[in-house]
Amino acid sequence: MQIEELLKSLSIKEKLYQMFILGFSGKSVSGGNLNIQTAIKSGLAGVILFSENIESYEQTAKLTKTLQKAAAIPLFISIDQEGGMIERTNNIKNKINYLTPRDLGLTQNPDSARSQAEVLSDELKFMGVNMNFAPVIDVNTNPNNPIIGPRSFGSKPGTVIEFAKPFYQALMRNSIIPVIKHFPGHGATGEDSHLIMPVLGLSFEELENIHIRPFAHAIKDGINAVMISHVHYEAFDREPVPASLSENVINSYLRKKLGFNGLVISDDMVMCGVKNYCNTFEACMQGINAGVDLFIYRDLSDETLNIIDKLCDAVVNSEISEDRIDDSVKKILLCKQQYNFWNPDMPDSGFNPGKLQAKIDEIATILK
Numbered sequence: 185m186q187i188e189e190l191l192k193s194l195s196i197k198e199k200l201y202q203m204f205i206l207g208f209s210g211k212s213v214s215g216g217n218l219n220i221q222t223a224i225k226s227g228l229a230g231v232i233l234f235s236e237n238i239e240s241y242e243q244t245a246k247l248t249k250t251l252q253k254a255a256a257i258p259l260f261i262s263i264d265q266e267g268g269m270i271e272r273t274n275n276i277k278n279k280i281n282y283l284t285p286r287d288l289g290l291t292q293n294p295d296s297a298r299s300q301a302e303v304l305s306d307e308l309k310f311m312g313v314n315m316n317f318a319p320v321i322d323v324n325t326n327p328n329n330p331i332i333g334p335r336s337f338g339s340k341p342g343t344v345i346e347f348a349k350p351f352y353q354a355l356m357r358n359s360i361i362p363v364i365k366h367f368p369g370h371g372a373t374g375e376d377s378h379l380i381m382p383v384l385g386l387s388f389e390e391l392e393n394i395h396i397r398p399f400a401h402a403i404k405d406g407i408n409a410v411m412i413s414h415v416h417y418e419a420f421d422r423e424p425v426p427a428s429l430s431e432n433v434i435n436s437y438l439r440k441k442l443g444f445n446g447l448v449i450s451d452d453m454v455m456c457g458v459k460n461y462c463n464t465f466e467a468c469m470q471g472i473n474a475g476v477d478l479f480i481y482r483d484l485s486d487e488t489l490n491i492i493d494k495l496c497d498a499v500v501n502s503e504i505s506e507d508r509i510d511d512s513v514k515k516i517l518l519c520k521q522q523y524n525f526w527n528p529d530m531p532d533s534g535f536n537p538g539k540l541q542a543k544i545d546e547i548a549t550i551l552k
């Protein structure tokens with residue numbers, strides 16, 4: 185696949201659609217989710233699956249195959265499958281039940297993170313998922329944190345680094361893109377960014393020495409994708425702006441200081457941490473200029489499709505540089521190429537949730 189030629193062949197609209205990952209309703213492609221079908225035909229980068237989309241392993245595999253067949257460019261089929269507190273497979277009767285990242289950290293054996301991620305990879309590959317918004321590599325320094333807590337491997341950067349690395353490396357070996365989150369660190373917050381834009385007044389030194397350290401290590405390990413939080417960091421910006429829209433956080437620090445050349449992905453853009461800051465179109469405009477490559481929208485409404493149309497107009501009217509859009513789309517296409525999206529690995533035909541659960545149960549015995 186010649187990425188440069190593919191990029192040149194895309195219209196502005198197709199390029200803009202390549203910068204979005206969208207959620208939808210339903211467990212199959214039907215008349216009830218026409219918007220996602222329209223978006224895929226328009227060049228959508230990918231979809232995100234939630235519990236409402238997942239009833240069984242077999243149904244999900246059928247759904248993702250149908251979605252991929254409709255796409256001219258292979259889709260990111262993404263999910264938040266962290267283990268424990270966040271598992272989107274909770275409606276599956278014979279689902280695999282994972283340990284929380286915190287429990288993995290408590291095993292004091294980093295190989296437990298690798299073992300769990302290997303099982304997780306088998307599960308995701310069978311369902312046709314190729315991108316996982318995990319692991320959470322926030323350092324949970326606030327014991328009263330309402331949103332991170334057991335989703336983190338621990339309260340010390342060394343522990344998080346030690347357990348995150350085998351986890352994301354296992355996903356990468358299995359051709360699943362791990363997306364580390366939530367840069368530059370959500371572990372010290374006292375508020376939930378789904379409900380409000382948290383404000384962190386930590387010094388730059390504390391952020392860098394504790395919360396950013398796991399991200400810096402992962403970047404050196406060749407991680408391909410980073411999710412940005414909807415938290416305001418006073419060390420980066422005096423004015424209240426979420427990191428997801430901050431040029432100081434993304435372009436100046438993540439790109440230039442840490443040398444990250446992969447995909448920068450927003451947290452869900454319907455969260456109040458960004459939605460209450462400015463309107464959705466302005467948020468996307470600001471995010472693109474700050475360096476965001478992919479925007480996640482959980483709810484694919486007519487309004488979301490309208491935002492993409494307005495962004496197309498903004499490029500045509502030179503309010504957004506087409507070169508800036510090309511930069512993101514090229515990164516997206518190169519990532520899809522690196523992970524063999526045009527020639528994906530076939531899932532194991534012997535997928536057996538019961539046997540895989542036994543492997544997780546074996547890890548859990550260390551805690552008893």
